[in-house]
């Protein structure tokens with residue numbers, strides 16, 4: 001089963017927004033630590049009970065005065081099969097899809113839905129190609145290994161525990177093997193990408209891509225090969241002149257606690273961010289995003305986006321056909337990440353601020369000093385963040401770094417499991 | 422970017438930022454309300470002469486028997502007639518204060534539904550305008566200061582909302598029995614090494630090369646030329662914050678018998694016995710240091726006479742360690758221990774050691790806390806195994822009998838930071854209360870976590886070792902919040918400006 005995912009933006013029928021919101025809010029939300037507690041609402045898409053959805057979210061957002069229903073999902077199916085699954089699991093379609101533009105009972109759900117699926121400009125997936133089943137299996141094996149090592153599992157079979165302890169000593173070999181395999185894969189993928197037709201760019205696009213990549217890379221000297229790139233391409237790090245924080249009320253006051261107050265106590269969280277740009281920036285923005293996309297599809301190692309190991313998936317989408325305000329474009333970012341909002345944003349601002357500035361530097365309302373001004377940048381994001389009405393994560397308890405470890409050590413852990421029989 | 426502070430600036434900084442006054446064991450915190458603006462202003466105009474500066478503190482000869490520091494709440498600035506426009510230039514967390522309902526919920530002081538989890542507030546913090554914090558060499562000096570201050574302040578149009586007495590024990594211990602106040606960041610501007618000055622003092626660049634939020638005023642607002650010009654690209658403005666900082670004050674009651682009884686119960690639950698060595702071991706795993714202050718990383722086993730312990734204690738070098746190199750997997754100092762949560766140093770999961778150091782550098786606190794109330798038992802018995810038996814006698818039977826003065830003791834948690842949101846609130850929330858921080862496996866900070874029913878699916882504290890380790894039972898809420906606030910500790914020049922008004 002291939003792993004895929006989508007971002008869909010479905011226009012909500014005029015006047016039906018509140019109704020739709022009420023329906024969605026009754027489904028439970030992993031960010032708010034809500035559980036529907038066994039009670040199933042009447043109108044429902046009962047997608048939780050399966051083994052192939054990694055993440056899913058529903059949110060309501062307004063782009064240039066048009067209300068839309070945003071749905072994002074990551075799953076291990078072909079998109080058609082997934083949409084068929086959604087259709088089957090919808091208990092009262094009139095009360096959900098019926099509130100959106102253009103849906104009627106008679107029409108083909110998949111075809112209707114596909115109209116609204118938008119193609120992201122850049123996509124990063126922590127473990128591309130790894131199915132949820134495989135993740136769960138690796139995690140289960142890892143937990144089993146802990147049990148065996150602690151001797152609690154089979155106190156009478158000391159020999160097994162001892163053997164397991166010896167096996168664990170060679171963890172490093174498996175880590176090395178994992179590293180080498182991934183390095184080879186990255187190289188292979190990158191070469192493949194460079195020669196693929198997808199990269200059939202005009203000279204102008206090529207230049208924007210190159211410049212975008214350089215801007216993103218400029219503060220990333222801590223990654224050795226980017227340092228080499230920066231030296232070779234004479235790409236100096238941004239000069240750190242002291243700057244004044246522009247985080248100031250009343251801008252501040254309005255927004256401190258928009259979104260969820262509970263965003264620090266959840267295992268997985270989501271960020272839905274809608275920012276606007278002057279249309280003149282579009283080409284440049286696409287260049288930057290494309291360079292990120294290229295990196296994510298090619299060089300990126302499993303579980304690490306430029307050394308940041310809290311992101312499960314992230315997609316940047318430039319919204320098509322938003323004609324409300326001429327001269328303005330919209331960028332939608334949807335991500336699923338581990339842990340607290342505060343840490344997540346701080347980490348980004350501190351460690352890849354050149355990347356954030358390359359993307360959002362010329363967004364409307366971005367702080368003049370950019371992402372280095374963490375308080376102001378956080379406020380900028382908070383004001384543009386859209387709370388999810390429904391959020392689902394299959395990784396209850398499994399962070400990216402833990403998942404990576406479980407996947408890396410899966411072969412050893414299988415051996416250990418084999419010993420026990 | 423990282424320069425030493427000039428003599429002029431050091432002269433302008435309140436000395437509390439420079440020193441925690443280890444030579445002045447007694448302290449008092451007077452919380453005041455301004456009743457009469459005119460008289461209060463007159464009274465306060467005489468104060469700057471009494472406030473000692475960092476220069477004085479640095480110059481040991483000039484150390485006196487009492488040292489005064491003064492800080493304001495946002496309400497206090499307004500009550501003194503500072504205009505809204507100026508007060509609104511302060512960061513929102515300072516304006517709203519620690520007790521605003523959503524901030525309380527954010528900090529875990531109130532459950533998210535709005536139901537106060539701690540109904541007891543020792544004083545209504547919204548009415549507090551000023552904090553006079555004074556440190557003394559002895560209780561008698563303190564007493565005479567207090568009686569004089571009470572007279573003067575009421576004549577000066579101020580009324581006393583609360584008066585708290587703090588102390589620094591000879592042993593340096595807080596009430597659970599652990600040596601406190603060991604680890605504190607150095608400020609680059611003072612020492613030429615350590616954290617960027619702007620992490621703790623306004624008006625200087627912080628670790629990100631960014632100037633913390635500070636109220637900048639137009640020159641017209643400062644007709645007497647009291648304030649220094651703002652740095653960098655704002656030189657035409659005056660900086661009200663420069664050389665000042667924000668002060669976080671929290672009165673935290675400690676239920677000592679609840680803490681030690683939990684330890685004893687948990688040992689009994691797991692081992693079927695509660696030997697003194699087991700008790701000290703478990704309590705130290707929760708704190709992250711041995712009772713005498715030696716880190717678990719440096720001395721994984723307690724042996725009071727081991728070389729390493731003797732050497733560390735003698736040299737007083739209790740803080741020269743990191744976790745990353747020696748203790749990647751938390752077998753010595755658990756990830757979930759209080760000190761490892763509050764300052765994970767170079768050990769944060771998913772980050773390399775140097776990245777983790779970079780991260781922690783942005784979330785540090787300059788702590789100046791003092792404890793209050795009498796010791797429940799002689800805490801020094803924890804330092805030598807010979808006297809541990811006493812501990813066992815104390816906590817063998819059920820708790821209620823042992824502590825009649827319940828909750829009458831605790832810690833005044835006091836910390837300075839240039840950005841309350843990114844430092845104090847972040848540490849409390851994203852590190853302390855976060856059940857998923859750094860392998861916490863559903864647990865919260867064993868000392869300061871909300872540790873109540875607020876967090877669904879909460880679990881005990883994981884203590885890993887080579888063989889998988891243990892998980893404690895659910896930790897009781899032995900520390901509870903009794904009130905507090907966010908204050909602005911101005912520079913001496915800013916203090917003068919505040920008293921003069923526009």
Ligand code: HEM
Pocket residue numbers: 595596597599600601602603604605671673674675708710759760761763764786788831832834845848849853868869900
């Ligand atoms: C009654 C409550 C508390 C008790 C009993 C307590 C106790 C302790 C002890 C025994 C230490 C070790 C001594 C040292 O390293 O200096 C310590 C360190 C520390 N505590 Fe607390 N503490 C309390 C509340 C808090 C709070 C509310 C915070 C902040 C939100 C905090 C932040 C810290 C920090 C930052 C350290 C230094 C860690 C390091 O740098 O290694 N503590 N505490």
